Amino acid sequence: MSVVAENLNWGVKRKAIVLGVSLTVAPGETLGLIGPNGSGKSSLLRLLAGLRRPDTGRVEINGQDIAQVSRKALSRQVAFVQQSVATDTNVTVVDVVRLGRTPHRSAFAGWSEADETSVAEALDRVDMASRRKQAWQTLSGGERQRVHIARALAQAPQVMFLDEPTNHLDIHHQIEILRMVRDLDLTSVVALHDLNLAAMFCDRIVVLQDGAVRVCGTPHTVLTRETLRDVFRVSAYVDISPYHSQPHIRFSAV
Incomplete structure (x- = not known):
């Protein structure tokens, strides 16, 4: 199933959290969302999954406006994995x-x-x-x-949204979980902090900054020294040698 967002805007009181976001996720694609803390990744995921309604804009899944779909019908198509859930129930x-x-x-x-x-x-x-x-x-x-x-x-589900699914996992299970998500026969959108994992497992990457899309494209076109410096405020070397199928990022102290 495809996912299409058109000019999504959402905020709390007078603070804009998601600002004019438009994107398309092709059927079977794994799209990564990256950005600094507070860039709007989690809020955007919830808008795409129908857990929040945008102030303006719309989301379509498989060509259907999700605002016109009942919650139960939508949950047969879409699954959401959040960062953590606490319960005292036995x-x-x-x-x-x-x-x-x-x-x-x-x-x-x-x-x-x-x-x-x-x-x-x-x-x-x-x-x-x-x-x-x-x-x-x-x-x-x-x-x-x-x-x-x-x-x-x-x-x-046919579409899965995952908010930092590798939090608290050791490196073995980080790789196993993301490999499993990538290999599933479904469309997935995943928010990640680890840029190298995003490069390894995402077909395309959206970089968010202050709630807006800064750049979107393949890992090779998105994960550049300039983007890492301007968005994440870090100095890094991006290895795009033939020894790596995807960019490999090495950070340096500044």
């Missing part, structure tokens, strides 16, 4: 992942074999199948993040 890993099946079930429907298969496959994909009966409260931050992604996968 639940197990599999209980959390089963919540992903809610949009596909009616109020009186029983738990089906298809539901169980979706949950089992989602746990396998994030390497948490052996923890399915473990209590949520005993998980580490990284393990909880993997369970959140499993819940989203159990939802069987």
Whole structure:
């Protein structure tokens, strides 16, 4: 499914958070959102996923204005993985992942074999199948993040929005999670802090600055010394040698 945003504006009181953002995500593409803290990445993700309504502008998924789609119908197409979720409820890993099946079930429907298969496959994909009966409260931050992604996968979405999905993960699981997202047969938009991970796993990258799109393109065209200096205020060397399929960034002290 494609995602199209047209001139999105959103703010709180008199402060503009998202400012005139237009972008297109092609079916099956992985689009990265990068930018300094406070640049509007998380707010833009929520607008694209329909969790917030823009003050002006519109979002279309597969050619349909999401403002005209019911929340339940939209949740059959779209999954959102946020940075972290806290709960004091005594639940197990599999209980959390089963919540992903809610949009596909009616109020009186029983738990089906298809539901169980979706949950089992989602746990396998994030390497948490052996923890399915473990209590949520005993998980580490990284393990909880993997369970959140499993819940989203159990939802069987065609579009996935992920807000810093690699937070709290060790480097092995950072790479595994982003490789899995990239290889899924769906459209994905992912906000990331790590610029090298964005270069490795995103087909295209949008750089946000002060709520607006500064530049959009492939990692090679976006991740330049000039952009890193002007937007992120860092000095860096960008290796575009044939030994790297994507730009590799090395930061230097300033």
